Amino acid sequence: MDLAAQLQSLRDQGVAAVAAAGDSDELEVLRVEYLGRNGKLKALSKAFADEPGERKRTLGPILGETTEALRSAFADKMSALSRADEEESIDITLPRQQQQVRGSIHPITQVAAEVERVFCGMGFDVIDGPHIEEDQFNFSLLNIPDDHPARDAHDTFWMRHGRLLRTHTSAVQARVYAQEQPPLRKVVIGKVFRYDEVDATHDTTFTQVEGFLIDRDIHAGHLVATLKTTIRAVLQRDDVELRLRPSFFPFVEPGFEVDVRIPGSPGRFGQWVELLGCGMVHPEVLRAGNIDPSIYSGFAFGLGLERLTMLRHGIDDIRFLNAGDLRSLHQFAS
Numbered sequence: 001m002d003l004a005a006q007l008q009s010l011r012d013q014g015v016a017a018v019a020a021a022g023d024s025d026e027l028e029v030l031r032v033e034y035l036g037r038n039g040k041l042k043a044l045s046k047a048f049a050d051e052p053g054e055r056k057r058t059l060g061p062i063l064g065e066t067t068e069a070l071r072s073a074f075a076d077k078m079s080a081l082s083r084a085d086e087e088e089s090i091d092i093t094l095p096r097q098q099q100q101v102r103g104s105i106h107p108i109t110q111v112a113a114e115v116e117r118v119f120c121g122m123g124f125d126v127i128d129g130p131h132i133e134e135d136q137f138n139f140s141l142l143n144i145p146d147d148h149p150a151r152d153a154h155d156t157f158w159m160r161h162g163r164l165l166r167t168h169t170s171a172v173q174a175r176v177y178a179q180e181q182p183p184l185r186k187v188v189i190g191k192v193f194r195y196d197e198v199d200a201t202h203d204t205t206f207t208q209v210e211g212f213l214i215d216r217d218i219h220a221g222h223l224v225a226t227l228k229t230t231i232r233a234v235l236q237r238d239d240v241e242l243r244l245r246p247s248f249f250p251f252v253e254p255g256f257e258v259d260v261r262i263p264g265s266p267g268r269f270g271q272w273v274e275l276l277g278c279g280m281v282h283p284e285v286l287r288a289g290n291i292d293p294s295i296y297s298g299f300a301f302g303l304g305l306e307r308l309t310m311l312r313h314g315i316d317d318i319r320f321l322n323a324g325d326l327r328s329l330h331q332f333a334s
């Protein structure tokens with residue numbers, strides 16, 4: 001076969017082989033075979049060099065075309081293979097990406113923020129206290145000595161060294177009275193723990209809002225006005241009714257329980273619902289904190305935040321709030 005025919009056949013074979021290459025490894029082997037330093041094209045180029053001058057004029061363009069055809073066949077195949085590699089890196093067998101679920105603020109946290117906002121507006125400081133409390137702050141400094149029957153209503157989880165999970169946020173009152181002198185205006189929002197039977201309005205872990213104000217000439221009118229302002233602002237309605245019932249708490253005198261009702265509301269909230277305990281801080285409690293009750297007086301209250309949240313959103317079972325069911329909680333996303 002003369003050189004022109006050999007070049008022709010090298011071109012056809014090479015272009016076909018390159019087109020059939022399955023991956024870049026196979027292509028590299030072909031590149032060495034055809035275009036390498038000792039490859040087939042090099043061998044024919046040497047044969048071309050041995051041709052006489054006038055044959056070179058005819059064969060030159062054929063050699064050029066063959067070289068060009070092979071090179072561009074390799075270049076095209078190389079880019080086709082790398083495109084395919086990129087496409088393959090998307091694994092269509094993987095499960096589709098989950099839709100991004102946006103979290104939302106828990107309804108209790110939302111109402112807590114609202115309560116804080118209202119109290120800050122009335123000049124109260126927001127403070128905190130420990131969940132694991134000492135007996136003296138939870139009980140004895142609040143006029144509940146060791147043998148007092150009021151302890152029975154506050155059964156809780158006890159730890160060593162007389163520590164307990166606090167049963168009410170009133171413990172923070174005792175802590176503040178032991179450290180600070182009036183005027184005092186504080187609000188505490190935090191978890192409390194009790195051995196209570198769980199039902200639609202009771203849980204064993206719940207949240208209380210404790211507020212207290214100690215100053216000169218403070219009377220029950222200030223207490224009632226503060227409660228009305230707060231409850232109506234948080235529930236965002238002016239028609240909420242409040243009812244005070246005389247009640248006993250060893251750390252206040254007089255003491256009250258406050259029920260609320262939303263007139264015309266269907267179900268539980270059209271009826272009176274107990275929301276909080278309150279009263280004028282007992283002189284013994286002030287004295288235990290070295291605050292002189294002949295100069296200062298004050299009020300305190302402890303409100304169930306879950307119950308306030310239930311009123312705010314018309315939720316009729318407290319267990320809903322801690323059930324962690326996102327489908328229901330998302331209804332209250334703000």
Ligand code: FA5
Nearest residue numbers: 168170196202203206249275276277278300301302304
């Ligand atoms: C107290 O805890 C007193 N420390 C409140 C207080 C503070 C009185 C300051 C006077 C002065 P009581 O046990 O009633 O009181 O609880 C207060 C409120 O917490 C209740 O009105 C209710 O709204 C809520 N609460 C009480 N027990 C539970 C419970 N098991 N689950 C959910 N909320 C509760």
